[in-house]
Amino acid sequence: MPDLGQREREVFESSAAPLYEEAALSGGLKDSDPRLQHGGELREALDLLVSLSLLVHDPDNASYVPVDPSTVQSHVVGPMSQRGADLLNESSEWARAFGGLSQAWRRSPGAVRGPISEFHTHAIGVFISGAVAEAEEELLTAQPQTGRERASLKAATERDQAALERGVTMRTLYQHSARRHAMTRSYVAEVTALGAEVRTLDEFFNRMIVVDRRLAIIPGPSGDDVAIAVQEPALVAYLVDVFERAWERARPFTNTERSMMNDIAREQRAMTIRMLIEGHSDPVSAKRLGVSARTFAGYVADLKTEYDAETRFQLGYTMGQRGVSGREDD
Known part of the structure; x- marks a missing residue:
């Protein structure tokens, strides 16, 4: 065979x-x-x-x-079923073996303990995958940038789908720019079909994952190569409150009505104005809007056309004369 x-x-x-x-x-x-x-x-x-x-x-x-296929089927399907049973048994044995290693690690002098732990480079993904796999009730995630690699987004899709399928609720925040990212739209379609909720916001925010309101994972001070795991209840509650306030201001990702898209365009325009007034460089401004530097330059060019300005200095002067701050209601 x-x-x-x-x-x-x-x-x-x-x-x-x-x-x-x-x-x-x-x-x-x-x-x-x-x-x-x-x-x-x-x-x-x-x-x-x-x-x-x-x-x-x-x-x-x-x-x-x-x-006659009935005489052949058992010779094909039977061995597969047996291999499946053998794999299930072997996987349970491996799980038991790893359980012993976990106990040894917790007893080791180098094990990370306490309410705040630090993880570096490749250990970050391993820790996040394990934490999400242990989620029982709720996942809150904030993803400020959309440029995630295809492999990492695929892994996140599989991980989050598994959590949703076992009954975990999930809410995710993106920036408005995520709506133009094809892979992110595909990811959102898959997880929302399983019950997840996704919204977008104009403001910049840091990456965060909260598991069952008992564990929060946030970036370290040196960037994406360090992650901090927080288990102190008061700090986790504070981070959840920050998430909830942002969630209330955000807009549903799945809503594509013209009025909604116009509101989003206005919010991105206002954010661009604030970045210019505050004097941020183009790379910093682009990152805060979750777009490329080229896209941000296009936003600035649109503002120059709108205010009939040839230079950024003229643009800033004209907006100052008109009292434009980027924080107007309209």
């Missing part, structure tokens, strides 16, 4: 099964059929059916004749 996997199953469903039905209805397939020759369009399907003993060659009639 050949090794069977996803590739073989796809071939079986797409071309081998129809070819078998054709053989069953016609009483066999002639060797001379050009589709079955080497390089023919159905040669791979034929080879698979022969390897599964669903077709056997009849040299007297120079043809391939079908075999």
